[in-house]
Each structure stands twice: as structure tokens, then as C-alpha cells.
Amino acid sequence: MKAGERCAAAREDLFELATGALSGRRRSAVLEHVASCPLCASELAELTAIADGLLSLAPAAEPPVGFEARVAAAWSARAPVARRPRRALWCAAAAGLVALGAIGGWLVSSASTPPPVRTAVLVRANTAVTGTAVVTGAAPARLVMTLSSSRPLGEVRCAVTTRAHRRIVVGSFWMDGPTGAWSATLSVPTDELAAVSVLSSTGAVVASGRLDSAR
Amino acid sequence: MASEPDLSSERALDEALLCSIALGDERAGLAFVRRFQSRVFGLALLIVRDRALAEDVAQEALWRVFRHADAYDPRRGAVSAWVLTITRNLAIDAVRVRRQQPTDPHDEVFVRLVALQPGPDEQAEGRQAAAMLRAALAQLPIAQRRAVVRAAIYGQSATEIAAAEQIPLGTAKSRVRLAVARLRGLVASEEER
Numbered sequence: 036m037k038a039g040e041r042c043a044a045a046r047e048d049l050f051e052l053a054t055g056a057l058s059g060r061r062r063s064a065v066l067e068h069v070a071s072c073p074l075c076a077s078e079l080a081e082l083t084a085i086a087d088g089l090l091s092l093a094p095a096a097e098p099p100v101g102f103e104a105r106v107a108a109a110w111s112a113r114a115p116v117a118r119r120p121r122r123a124l125w126c127a128a129a130a131g132l133v134a135l136g137a138i139g140g141w142l143v144s145s146a147s148t149p150p151p152v153r154t155a156v157l158v159r160a161n162t163a164v165t166g167t168a169v170v171t172g173a174a175p176a177r178l179v180m181t182l183s184s185s186r187p188l189g190e191v192r193c194a195v196t197t198r199a200h201r202r203i204v205v206g207s208f209w210m211d212g213p214t215g216a217w218s219a220t221l222s223v224p225t226d227e228l229a230a231v232s233v234l235s236s237t238g239a240v241v242a243s244g245r246l247d248s249a250r
Numbered sequence: 251m252a253s254e255p256d257l258s259s260e261r262a263l264d265e266a267l268l269c270s271i272a273l274g275d276e277r278a279g280l281a282f283v284r285r286f287q288s289r290v291f292g293l294a295l296l297i298v299r300d301r302a303l304a305e306d307v308a309q310e311a312l313w314r315v316f317r318h319a320d321a322y323d324p325r326r327g328a329v330s331a332w333v334l335t336i337t338r339n340l341a342i343d344a345v346r347v348r349r350q351q352p353t354d355p356h357d358e359v360f361v362r363l364v365a366l367q368p369g370p371d372e373q374a375e376g377r378q379a380a381a382m383l384r385a386a387l388a389q390l391p392i393a394q395r396r397a398v399v400r401a402a403i404y405g406q407s408a409t410e411i412a413a414a415e416q417i418p419l420g421t422a423k424s425r426v427r428l429a430v431a432r433l434r435g436l437v438a439s440e441e442e443r
């Protein structure tokens with residue numbers, strides 16, 4: 036088969052490869068061709084984007100009550116194997132992406148030393164507010180946080196506490212739904228930070244958590 | 251210090267969370283569940299059409315994400331796409347095991363996918379693309395729309411589409427091909443505006 040014919044044959048099946056419908060020998064043959072043909076590989080990337088996009092159109096639906104608790108219970112029952120922290124190479128890239136705040140920047144950043152990553156779990160006893168804060172990069176550090184709350188919180192302030200017990204409000208944002216995501220650039224170096232907290236407009240602590248050590 | 255809300259970093263946030271999971275942070279796992287559960291359950295329900303089975307599928311899908319967080323490859327697509335792909339594959343398998351035959355979507359599914367307004371969490375960056383695609387899908391002839399939705403959401407091959415729609419294989423292939431070509435064209439022309 037000539038190169039052009041191989042491409043034509045592969046293109047016939049590329050969308051089925053993107054949707055997972057292709058199997059068996061045909062699938063291996065197409066995968067093999069794509070691995071050695073940049074044109075078909077870029078075609079596959081575009082078709083995958085279309086297929087992924089269509090998948091995201093599926094209407095969201097709230098799972099049955101107690102779903103989250105059952106997930107947590109199932110996880111802790113199964114966790115001994117999975118809980119083991121693993122080195123995730125792609126993480127350095129993701130951390131770079133957050134730190135640079137630019138898609139496309141991560142390829143560059145992954146070539147250099149991976150930035151430190153620190154995470155804090157944001158919780159508060161007796162309230163249904165939880166979240167995660169991830170601090171990445173050194174100078175400037177970038178903070179990314181997500182919050183979930185069973186009730187709308189309105190305006191909340193995000194603060195970091197330094198190792199010297201100084202609390203610095205880094206900004207405020209609106210939580211008008213059950214979940215919120217927010218990020219900011221910090222002027223405090225990552226290694227001087229101790230904790231992250233979320234405050235209500237009156238200054239009460241809504242959720243907080245200590246940052247783990249740098250990885 | 252910067253203080254403006256930065257909701258354009260949805261994708262970065264998903265990656266940051268998944269990164270925390272890969273590093274062994276279980277709480278990040280739960281935050282991730284909260285963030286994705288309605289999308290994962292919604293897709294599973296669309297495919298299996300049984301709430302109990304959809305819950306099993308959603309739970310298993312999230313578990314796999316949690317377990318394989320370190321294997322996620324950002325070059326191959328967004329975290330949300332990865333999660334939904336895992337969900338779709340598990341849902342299709344679940345239906346095949348249980349009913350011994352490929353699922354067949356209701357007609358209303360094809361209509362609903364384009365008629366639905368974007369949900370409350372569909373504001374940010376990644377979701378604008380969804381709105382664009384939804385609009386593009388609405389412009390397709392219904393036969394092409396059915397074919398491409400069967401392929402992308404139900405994972406049906408051209409052979410399965412031909413059987414389900416009772417059309418020749420060649421027709422099924424060309425409907426999918428035309429639909430994909432038009433979606434690409436429509437999305438590209440929207441982006442140029």
C-alpha cells in the first residue's frame with residue numbers, strides 16, 4: 036500500500052477511533068498508522084475534540100441522595116491499593132500550567148525544574164463547606180481553590196496565613212452557587228505559607244486548611 | 251495582589267485537583283466528585299437509562315479517575331473529556347453486559363441534546379465551546395444529528411448505526427462523515443467571529 040492509500044484507509048476509521056467504537060485488529064492498525072503519520076495524528080486530534088465536545092453536551096443530572104457518601108465509603112473500603120501516593124509526571128506540567136496561567140505554557144515549563152506544589156484541604160467542622168487549595172510555583176506563586184457549599188455563601192474572602200502567623204487577604208469572590216472556583220497570584224513565596232482560609236464578609240472563618248509540605 | 255475572579259481557569263483547576271488526587275490527597279478526590287458528579291451521572295443516565303445502574307457506573311467511573319489520576323495525559327485533552335470518556339465507555343459496557351444488546355436512544359434524546367439550555371455551571375471557558383457545538387449540532391439535518399450522536403455519545407460503530415437506523419452501511423458512514431465535517435466547519439466559523 037502506498038502512503039496516500041494508507042492515510043485514506045486510516046481516515047475512514049479515525050472518527051470511530053476517537054469515539055472508542057473501533058476495536059480489534061482494525062484499531063491496532065489505525066493506531067499504528069497514526070503513530071507514524073503526523074497528518075493523520077493531527078486529524079485524529081481534531082476529531083477527538085469534536086467527539087469529546089459532543090460528549091460534554093449530555094445533560095447533567097443530580098445523582099441520588101447519598102451518592103457522595105457512598106462513593107467515599109466505597110473508596111475507603113477499596114483504598115489500601117489506591118491511596119498510595121504516586122509520582123505523577125504530568126502533574127509537574129499541570130502545576131506549570133496553573134503557575135503560568137497560560138495554556139500552552141506548560142510544555143515550556145515541564146522542561147525546566149518542576150515548580151513546588153502544596154495543597155490544603157479546606158474544611159470547617161459543623162458546616163457543609165469543603166474545598167481544596169493548591170499553591171504552585173515559586174515567584175510568583177499561584178493559588179487555585181475550589182469550594183463546595185450546600186448553601187450560597189455570597190461574597191467570601193480568601194486569605195493566606197504565613198508561617199509567622201500573619202494573615203493576608205488575597206482577594207474576594209462570589210459564591211452564588213453550590214460550587215466555586217477562583218485563583219490568584221500571591222506575593223508571598225510558597226515556602227512562607229502555612230495555611231489558606233476562606234472568610235465570610237463579616238470575617239468569620241468559613242473553611243480553612245493547612246498547606247502540606249512542598250512536593 | 252490580583253483579586254479579580256478568575257473563572258477562565260476551569261481547565262487549570264480541574265488539572266490542579268486531579269494533580270492533588272494523583273499526589274494522594276483523598277479530600278481532593280471528594281472535591282473532584284462534587285465537581286463532576288452531576289455531569290458523570292447525567293451522561294451515564296443518558297446511556298443506560300436506569301438510575302440504579304447509572305449510579306453504579308458513575309461511582310465506578312469516578313473511582314477509575316481517582317485510581318488512574320497519575321496516568322492522565324493533559325496533551326490528549328481536558329480532564330473533563332477524560333472523565334466523560336471513561337464514563338461513556340463504562341456505561342456502554344454496563345448496558346451490553348446487562349441487556350446483551352447495544353443501547354438504543356429514545357428519539358427525545360436527539361432533540362434534547364440541542365434543545366437544552368446551558369446549565370448553571372456551563373458559564374466558563376470550556377463551556378462556551380460546548381454552547382458553540384450545541385448550536386452547530388442544531389443546524390444539522392436530523393438524520394445526520396442522530397448518526398453523529400449515536401457515534402459520539404453511544405459509541406456506536408457505522409455498522410451499529412446502520413442496523414439501528416435501518417439504513418445501508420454506506421449511508422451510515424456518509425451521515426457521520428458529513429455531520430463531523432459540518433460540525434468542524436460550523437465551529438471553526440464561529441471561532442473566527
Ligand SMILES: [Zn+2]
Nearest residue numbers: 041042072075
Ligand atoms: Zn496518514
